[in-house]
Amino acid sequence: MTAERYVWQPTSAEIADRFGLPLDRVVRFDQNTAPEATDWTIPVADVPLHGLNEYPAASYRPLREAAAAYAGVEPAQVVPGAGVDELILLAARAFLAPGDQATAFTPTYPLYRIATEQQRATFTSSPIATASAAGGARLTWICVPNNPTGDRLPDSTIERIIETTPGVVVLDAAYAEFTGDLWGSWIARYSHLLVLHTLSKGFGLAGIRVGYAIGNESLIDAIDRVRPPGSVSTLSSTLAIAALSNPERMRRAVADLIVERERFRDRLTSLGLIVPPSEANFLLAHIGTTAPIVAAALMSEGLVVREFSHIPELTDHLRFTVRSQSDNDRLINTIERIRS
Numbered sequence: 001m002t003a004e005r006y007v008w009q010p011t012s013a014e015i016a017d018r019f020g021l022p023l024d025r026v027v028r029f030d031q032n033t034a035p036e037a038t039d040w041t042i043p044v045a046d047v048p049l050h051g052l053n054e055y056p057a058a059s060y061r062p063l064r065e066a067a068a069a070y071a072g073v074e075p076a077q078v079v080p081g082a083g084v085d086e087l088i089l090l091a092a093r094a095f096l097a098p099g100d101q102a103t104a105f106t107p108t109y110p111l112y113r114i115a116t117e118q119q120r121a122t123f124t125s126s127p128i129a130t131a132s133a134a135g136g137a138r139l140t141w142i143c144v145p146n147n148p149t150g151d152r153l154p155d156s157t158i159e160r161i162i163e164t165t166p167g168v169v170v171l172d173a174a175y176a177e178f179t180g181d182l183w184g185s186w187i188a189r190y191s192h193l194l195v196l197h198t199l200s201k202g203f204g205l206a207g208i209r210v211g212y213a214i215g216n217e218s219l220i221d222a223i224d225r226v227r228p229p230g231s232v233s234t235l236s237s238t239l240a241i242a243a244l245s246n247p248e249r250m251r252r253a254v255a256d257l258i259v260e261r262e263r264f265r266d267r268l269t270s271l272g273l274i275v276p277p278s279e280a281n282f283l284l285a286h287i288g289t290t291a292p293i294v295a296a297a298l299m300s301e302g303l304v305v306r307e308f309s310h311i312p313e314l315t316d317h318l319r320f321t322v323r324s325q326s327d328n329d330r331l332i333n334t335i336e337r338i339r340s
């Protein structure tokens with residue numbers, strides 16, 4: 001069996017080139033990143049450059065301490081990684097053997113399937129998140145809030161899944177900053193729950209590639225055993241510590257983004273699109289059968305949105321990252337023009 005591979009969108013430079021656009025006219029509405037780097041990003045000049053001839057200390061103790069203090073857990077309950085993506089692959093490597101079964105509730109983040117199949121384990125999915133769907137899976141992937149739908153499973157459903165599955169539950173909390181759930185008290189209650197966090201979304205630092213997992217010490221040890229010793233660079237780790245130690249600025253940026261999300265949603269709805277509420281920094285809009293054509297037309301104007309022609313239940317939808325008010329208005333005005 002050949003495992004499915006992750007497919008990347010064209011880069012902004014490729015799109016600018018293809019459509020003859022200045023690079024600064026290309027706006028990414030497809031990657032669920034922050035509209036701008038938050039003002040607490042520390043100047044590179046402040047990063048200690050001495051010691052860059054050495055590897056980072058593989059224990060990442062200062063980064064673990066900063067993440068633990070932020071998430072309300074102990075440093076021994078934290079393991080860092082190069083973004084949640086690396087931690088997803090490591091969780092599959094740590095907890096799945098060939099022939100095991102892992103499950104997820106779809107539509108969801110495609111890397112769960114890819115990570116599962118790379119371990120030669122079997123991926124099953126169910127459209128409804130229920131404890132019985134998780135059944136006897138060796139690993140259950142849940143995404144809270146969920147990408148691409150933007151909804152958040154109720155706590156009671158998450159509890160039921162965790163309490164009835166004997167396997168490890170990996171809860172991808174990439175968008176946690178938008179709901180404020182950090183899950184620290186949950187990992188104290190459930191020894192088979194591993195929660196994945198990132199600096200890429202609420203903190204607005206997707207470029208530094210830092211994430212961390214929190215969980216019971218034995219789960220953390222299982223990830224530690226399979227991770228590379230130094231996948232987070234010294235520079236990234238320094239920036240992540242600065243951000244995690246000063247979350248107030250992130251909270252202000254997230255609060256502003258949520259206000260803009262609701263305005264953006266209202267404007268899209270007033271165009272006649274069906275846009276369910278979202279708990280994250282993106283909106284999933286029902287466009288109809290023209291969705292792929294609308295996406296292509298938007299791309300030719302430098303507006304890159306996420307389309308789903310390869311996912312049967314979502315072919316009529318497009319997903320839009322919430323960006324700045326002016327970028328969002330540019331997108332809305334262009335959609336209005338294309339559809340008229």
Ligand SMILES: Cc1ncc(COP(=O)(O)O)c(C=O)c1O
Pocket residue numbers: 031032082083084085086109143147172174197198199200206210211
């Ligand atoms: C659900 C989910 N998990 C993980 C990621 C990747 O996170 P990171 O940048 O920390 O690798 C994304 C990015 O879009 C995501 O939507």
